[in-house]
Amino acid sequence: MxxxxxxxxxxxxxxxxxxxxxxxxxxxxxxxxxxxxxxxxxxxxxxxxxxxxxxxxxxxxxxxxxxxxxxxxxxxxxxxxxxxxxxxxxxxxxxxxxxxxxxxxxxxxxxxxxDFPEQCLVACCKESYCPKCLVTPEKRGLFVKSLLHDEEHTKVILEHKVSG
Known part of the structure; x- marks a missing residue:
């Protein structure tokens, strides 16, 4: 390393x-x-x-x-x-x-x-989705451009989970 x-x-x-x-x-x-x-x-x-x-x-x-x-x-x-x-x-x-x-x-x-399920959990996304980017499940593995997950959006998801 x-x-x-x-x-x-x-x-x-x-x-x-x-x-x-x-x-x-x-x-x-x-x-x-x-x-x-x-x-x-x-x-x-x-x-x-x-x-x-x-x-x-x-x-x-x-x-x-x-x-x-x-x-x-x-x-x-x-x-x-x-x-x-x-x-x-x-x-x-x-x-x-x-x-x-x-x-x-x-x-x-x-x-x-x-492993993949834990990466999805940490990224606050469903297991069928990419934990790094916003590509849809049916396009995973294809060479398509996609935005990366937004840190602010992930924070909103976590705050929503905490507040119920």
């Missing part, structure tokens, strides 16, 4: 000696119990882009950690789980690196990995 332009453009904004930790979050809805009802939740996993992807993708490397569970019915808990990361991203955190030096690191959300 450190070969991406985003990484270097962001790194240039920091003073010399400071660095970013590119946070990669992923979720995947799972069944928690089949004995007492049909309980489901989204486990939230975290890894960092500073780790080589070949190592990051190996389960034996333990490069991905579970940071919490989101109940299916309460996705607003995401802000609670991410609050410490957001705070650390503002001021940075002193971290002992692999070379034993202490560096000020700024964790920043770089990527969110989710």
């Amino acid at each position: 450190w070969t991406a332009d985003w990484w270097w453009d962001t790194q240039k904004k920091l003073p010399i000696g400071l660095t970013i930790a590119a946070i990669i979050l992923s979720t995947d809805k799972t069944h928690l119990s089949t004995f007492r009802g049909d309980k489901k939740a989204w486990p939230v996993y975290l890894t960092i882009g500073n780790i080589d992807k070949d190592k990051r993708h190996k389960p034996t490397a333990h490069a991905t950690v579970l940071i919490g569970y989101l109940p299916v019915a309460k996705l607003d808990n995401y802000t609670e789980i991410l609050a410490p990361i957001v705070e650390a991203g503002k001021d940075g955190v002193d971290v002992v690196c692999a070379d034993s030096f202490i560096r000020r690191v700024f964790p920043l959300l770089a990527a969110y990995v989710a």
